[in-house]
Amino acid sequence: MGLPFLNSFSAAAGRGVWHADELGLADAQVVATGHAALDAELPGGGWPVGAMTELLQTAPEAHVWRLLLPALAQAVQARGGPVVLIGAPYEPCGPSLAAQGLPVEALMWVRSDAPASRLWACEQALRCADVSAVLAWLPQARVGELRRLQLAAAQHDVLLFVCRPESAAQGASPARLRLQVESCEADSSQIELRILKRRGPPLAAPMMLPARNERMAALLAAARLRRKLRLQQQGTVPAGEAARSDTDTATATVVRIDAWKGGPNALDRIAVVA
Secondary structure, X not given: OOOOOHHHOOHHHHHOOOOOOOOOOOOOOEEOOOOHHHHOOOHHHOEEOOEEEEEEEOOOOOOHHHHHHHHXXXXXXXXXXXXXXXXXOOOOOHHHHHOOOOOHXXXXXXXXXXXXXXXXXXXXXXXXXOOOEXXXXXXXXXXXXXXXHHHHHHHHOOEEEEEEEHHHHHOOOOOOEEEEEEEOOOOOOEEEEEEEEOOOOOOOOOEEEEOOOHHHHHHHHHHHHHHHHHHHHHOOOOOOOHHHHHHHHHHOOOOOOHHHOOOOOOOOHHHOOO
């Protein structure tokens, strides 16, 4: 009996085949990123659950909370368990995160400088049924070690984000999704995202996302306005700024951040504000 011709297969079978020039569909649950433009470029429209997402950065804390906070808050609301931070470079500012929907009691911070200890803590957190998400800084992790974490995340359907240095982009990774996160050199108010790996074609150009939320933008606008008014009273308003004062007055909103007073306990403060 001869083999069937290719055109004898049903059209229904063809619909289940992913073409490399198309954005793939998610084969598991996803959580929306909270950034509509980014969701549109990710398979399934969000961060993959039960898979590793790798964030490559020049600075280990740059824009992490701004990028991940909406999804972490959703995960806590849905599963009720903590977000485990492993090897975070700075202590999180609890009131700041709580104002964005992630209560401080939902955070568990594991502090360790030893690479082996971080990997062990990460794997144990992924195997805990009560954990909603894991966010780990693993600058020295090797491919085999990352593969173990990927398998643990898949077995227990946990959101897993791993932050690594930008230089790791040249090496292989088992991560389902890899993003390079940078500050935009031309505009400091924007985050530049490059999608290095996804189930789909390469992204032709970097994606831009706001580096600050609306409250922070309003706070900075108010600070600029106060500076202009002070300089105006002193008779030293820089050329070109006085003409914009009326517009800024109409749109600026002063936001109190008293919760920050008293100590340098912030992680990516410029990204979140109480």
